[in-house]
Amino acid sequence: MIDGRVLGGSATVALQPPAFDHLDPDPGWSGDDMQIEIAFDDLSLKTVGTVPVAQGLAGRLQVANEILTVSSDQGVMVVRPDEQLSIEKIDFAIPDLRESGVKTGDLALTLAGPAASLGGVLDSKPFEVLSKNDVTPDDLGGGGSLSLTARFALENDVPLEEVDWTLKGDLKGFSNAVPIRGHKMRRADLSFEVDPGRIALTGRGELDGLPANIDLVVPLGDGEESSVAARQGVVIDATAAQLASRGIDLRDFVSGQMRLSSDETASGQTYEIDLSRAKISLPQVGWSKSPGVAAKASFTLAEVDGGREVRGFQLTSEGVDIAGTIALDAKGGFTSAQFSRFSLRPSDDATLRVS
Secondary structure (H helix, E strand, O other): OOEEEEEEEEEEEOOOHHHHOOOOOOOOOOHHHEEEEEEEEEEEEOOOOOOOOEEEEEEEEEEEOOEEEEEEOOOEEEEEOOEEEEEEEEEEEEOOOOOOOOOEEEEEEEEEEEHHHHHHHHOOOOOOOOHHHOOOHHHEEEEEEEEEEEEEEOOOOOOHHHOEEEEEEEEEEEEEOOOEOOEOEEEEEEEEEEEOOEEEEEEEEEEOOEEEEEEEEEEOOOHHHOOOOOEEEEEEEEEHHHHHOOOOOOOOOEEEEEEEEEEEEOOEEEEEEEOOOEEEEEHHHOEEEOOOOOEEEEEEEEEEOOEEEEEEEEEEEOOEEEEEEEEEEOOOOEEEEEEEEEEOOOOOOOOEEEO
């Protein structure tokens, strides 16, 4: 606690002889021997690391059942000039009050307000979520809420790596001006969870200009220090023209609406495309598919010298089974293909090379 005003309170204390002997490890009280209740307002409370001070708190300090608690459901936190976060709830507890030696602090804090200020909390030490991804609070738009839980030793100069913490929250109308793992979001409603190893984002919004279901996991460790695998699970409804702008140009033989699922793997970006609502036309081999006929494609998109390569490509529909590799130029345009299986009818057994 930094400062504040006491409005009133009461205390009932029953002490045994060990309480008056500083050499005796027994504190001289237990259970309900010590009961304290104090009402306060305009309290300022230091939290953890470099998280800004909680200000304007009004609530109660209590000691009961050998636990000290400080609770408030109002207050503010100033992270950025001329902008405040509201404190919806803050609870601080010392669960080992009766024990001798260094005691433990448990903090639970819920904040609400602009995404930029929430980002400032996320980038405080020991979290540093944004700076580890080359993003600043100024890059964030929208608003939401954030809940922090932390446990730490109550002593001066506690090493921040010894603080146990988790963060979670929700964002509304979120946007990021600087890409996060290569992606920009707009008008996104997201839930997030953060721990020392990773940040996970789930929700729906515009991803790189397209409506998408979003499921991202971003490791927070540096290089080999991270034991968490990245994940970019994304489901997008898009047309062939919109996919072409993302470097996957299917316009020569596909038109209409598609649903695309993607994820990040060690070998490249993997895709699964539901083509049931699209029209597919391969006039060179005399085959086409109308909208409404089930069809799906899957492949891995890998970067290669001078362009991209569609590996493990597989297209299946009614009686159709095509598999192979497709080469694309740097803009995503078709250059060549080699199909190890090219069956347009169940009885077909053919291969095909296109250049």
